[in-house]
Amino acid sequence: MADVKKVIEIIDKIIADVDEQKLFLTELDNVIGDGDHGINLARGFDAVKTIEGTFEGKDIGAILKAIGMKLVSTVGGASGPLYGTAFMKSGALLNGKTEMDMNDFIEMLQVSIDGIMKRGKAVKGEKTMLDAMIPAHDAIAASYEADKDAKKALEAGVKAAEEGIEYTKTIIATKGRASYLGERSIGHQDPGATSFTLMLKAVQELA
Amino acid sequence: MADVKKVIEIIDKIIADVDEQKLFLTELDNVIGDGDHGINLARGFDAVKTIEGTFEGKDIGAILKAIGMKLVSTVGGASGPLYGTAFMKSGALLNGKTEMDMNDFIEMLQVSIDGIMKRGKAVKGEKTMLDAMIPAHDAIAASYEADKDAKKALEAGVKAAEEGIEYTKTIIATKGRASYLGERSIGHQDPGATSFTLMLKAVQELA
Amino acid sequence: MKKIINAVDQVENQMIEGMVKAFPQYVKKLDCGNVVVRAQKKTGKVALISGGGSGHEPAHGGFVGKGMLDAAVAGAVFTSPTPDQIYEGIKAVDDGKGVLMVVKNYTGDVLNFEMAAEMAADMDGIDVKEVVVNDDVAVQDSLYTTGRRGVAGTVFVHKIAGALAERGASLDEVQAVAQKVIDNVRTMGMAIKPCTVPAAGEPGFELADNEMEIGIGIHGEPGVEKKPLETADEIVDTLLEKILADIDYAGSEVAVMINGCGSTPLMELFIVNNHVADVLAEKGIKVYKTMVGEYMTSLEMEGFSITLLRLDDQMKELLDDEADTPALTVTK
């Protein structure tokens, strides 16, 4: 699926996409949160950009771990520890590897979800990034299991994540800042679910 | 010229006119001062209204003194002590009188001017109420001296006061808040000169 | 956006620098980011650390000093600080007697502070405990949500727990009294003008000339209800009703805080307090102490919050203990 070079390429695309979508993500967060999700992530991924020089000679696990630590120490807010945990757990999983395959990726999504659920004490259906992550993982795993077709599986994953975003519009937030709005959060999509989907799309496009 | 009843009539008209011109005077003060001259005077003359019941049986001097004290204790700002002093000095001048003639009025203007100049440490040409008061006094005195015609003299006084207002537009304020504006005070008429002219017009109309 | 600043990405740094330069007798800044600690480390006591996003000034750096906090960590505007910063703060102030983190109940704050505590415990063996302030009655509390937000009542936690720590109490005792304050403090706020996060450039919500937001938080977010603007007394009635419905204050003594959101003239806060005092007197709630001013702001938001803390003898005593910080000084 991806070697070290490919992983860095994907990371580069995520950095660029987050930057491009910064205002959009912030605008989403403005409606049901505090209007900083795009700003937070952009600050974090801009910082990741600055450490890319240190990736030289590192394996995928070490790179993902370094990214996770950088995100934790620069993003702030709720999404910082959550995405940071996801990358750090993924790094631990892929420790020593210089190549990863689809099974690695599926497992990586799983440990990310587990890490986020544990840290954020959230489950599916609370209008968070998990509502894109969990369906995406499940769709990718099911599709890949059935067809062993990475391209097809990732497409199914992106589709499931996008459906997850749509789903977040229909539910009340019970975690994160949007939960303070109660019923008023209905009708609006979750910024974190949106930013996760953006990252998954980068994987789909380049992997 | 006026008995007690007439004086009270004039005072009533001044109360009504100040109230009517409150916004206009305030607007003038907004441009070169702090935007409260109309509010200040209206607060004072409204308070004068509340003590009219005590005028019963009092002479002109006592009434003017009571008005002066009321103004001092309710107007505030620069104009409160100044107009208050004018009325109190006038009251002292007309002490015991139940009738006043033109000569009394001319002398009343003079003691008012003297009182204001002393309290405010101002002279003619500093863009204050004095720039309407002094020419008005002089015109009334000259006209009355020549013709002994009260109506004509008061008309000349109002004309001179109005010219005084125009004159204040041409000069820099060196006293009062407008003085902080320096050159920027040129082109705008002085609120105090305007409020004095309003009072003099009430005298002219009813006396 | 009209602000007296230099650059949107410099506001946090320059704010902290400006604060430290103003109050070198009280605070100094750590090298690792926007973390301020007492200018002279006070030893032999439990250390208190708090923090959150910037934009709440004087919170929290303004409360670092004798009888209150030992460290305050400031994130980007309205964004929780990161664990590494908090971790450095914890290490700087610990003196072997443990550290109490006073965290406002926001997912971001809780997650970042907890990560920092894990780091300090795992790597340095520091005894770190936490309390989570959740005084905002505008938001429903529920087991299945994140619960109420932490807002201005946090300052009472700083003052009272800070006083007990200064007296030399143990970490458990300090945590217990902090939790007692949290259990007894409730707040509700409103705004007539929103605020603009510098990096965002646009206000967090819009209000027409005759509208207000009831139940706002402290991050520029909209409140729970948009309503036509009312008189100060009517607004006070609305806020107090919610607060008084949440805890039974009847017959008790309270500390009152009328907190300005950042651009509310003090005149208006006093007008608010005039009616708050009357309503409490009428209800037989005795006011032990009142604070009126800016303690927990939201940049240039215009509005206020009312906080009531139900007191017992211990809290009264600790409230009156000496404090000397840039933003709150209490003499004996």
Add this chain to the structure above:
Amino acid sequence: MKKIINAVDQVENQMIEGMVKAFPQYVKKLDCGNVVVRAQKKTGKVALISGGGSGHEPAHGGFVGKGMLDAAVAGAVFTSPTPDQIYEGIKAVDDGKGVLMVVKNYTGDVLNFEMAAEMAADMDGIDVKEVVVNDDVAVQDSLYTTGRRGVAGTVFVHKIAGALAERGASLDEVQAVAQKVIDNVRTMGMAIKPCTVPAAGEPGFELADNEMEIGIGIHGEPGVEKKPLETADEIVDTLLEKILADIDYAGSEVAVMINGCGSTPLMELFIVNNHVADVLAEKGIKVYKTMVGEYMTSLEMEGFSITLLRLDDQMKELLDDEADTPALTVTK
């Protein structure tokens, strides 16, 4: 006009009532109007009285208390109080050692305070002296005009003269030190947003989104120059240049006050101080003490002023003396 008030003709009364209800341990109100005096009259000392229009909160009522004022008189918003009120204040605080009036240089204030002093001298034989504060360098001083305005520097007069009075000095001594402060204190301010006098309903001036007023006073009046908005550092440079040109501060120690006009977020005041501190350091002017906050406001005006007080040993000592008032507390 969007304000948290009840009625435009009630703002002054309700503000004072709300202040007195908040701080009964510090102040009480006389029956004769908006005059506040210390809750417990301090005897055996020269009494200090100050005041002016309302709308400058916490000035002046917030500075009544130990080590500062004995009485503060509040007129209508931005309007000098009347002589009868001031006279009652003078009578209430005199204890036979005389009364010092601290008056800001505005015709209205000067006239009303002087009339009150005449009344107190004539009718009650009270020894009343006066100082007139004129720290605002935005306005040219001249023998032939009313001279400079009195603005935020007044708070340093309250603090230092108040401390000397509290120590039991004579009226002449207290007047002399107050005058020394006046001779050594300079201020200049700016605004990015005007304020609205409640009774007027309209702002005192208009500013476009990219404009600021330089050299504003404290009554909502326009400044001496309207300019395109600049960065905080550039604005500081402009204000400091005027201040430093007026007095030779070179090599001296100063007290600095960064005063918010009413709706300036503390964050921005700290950003301002960050550069003020740097410029002063660069010029070799040593900062002895810095105050950052709202001391002399103009309702909800947004902007700030910088005040520099050139200190000598006596002023330094008195600045550090204990003070305990609602708005300023200094511990030893």
